[in-house]
Amino acid sequence: MQRSDLSGVWSLTAFDDVGPGGERLEGPLGPDPRGLLIYCDDGHMSVSLMRTADSTRRPTTPTRLDFMGYAGTWRLDGDRVIHRVTITHTPHLKDHDQIRELRVDNELMSLYGTVSFQGRDVRRVLEWHRAGERR
Template structure:
């Protein structure tokens, strides 16, 4: 178990994987993603996730391509130590369907608290 204070700080994304419907593990943002997840002591949080190898020089007409490779949202968070979950209460997001939702993640700390693993 971990107290909310254990979350406070800036976490760098190392990998983000998804499991497809057929059980295959897929790198959600490429093999070498970049991103940060920030938890503040006052209960606010923010996350920015994207593919590292994004194309540049896109026109405004290609904005949807650029945005499909990026996810950012912010809001507040609450830790449930007994359930080992952290819930993000999303206020704003690059993905409109996340706004005003609760994104629940199961958490696990490894390496004496130096590594945070979140699963949906």
């Protein structure tokens, strides 16, 4: 994989939690999240994710969010992409790496990661299409 395979703007098509049996469960931004992920050739990146307007009527909780995002730098490491967070609304992410397993198939990119909250690890998958390829 080369940097040029990722450089550009990606549009979010799915953000799901992955259950213990591999089943997909609704993620923290609800059933129809929106987002943009930007990878610049010079190694900078930015990601913004949000719950869609029609699903924002319930209150935000630690497992149910309305917006998340950060910016920083990115690099490839084999079949992983590593985001170094320098700007974020979530203080515990600042100056830390977000490591994602990476799969790219033409215009589709899947990022897999594990987050910890409330004493347990949760596996997540985010699926992206190159901007303009919303499905």
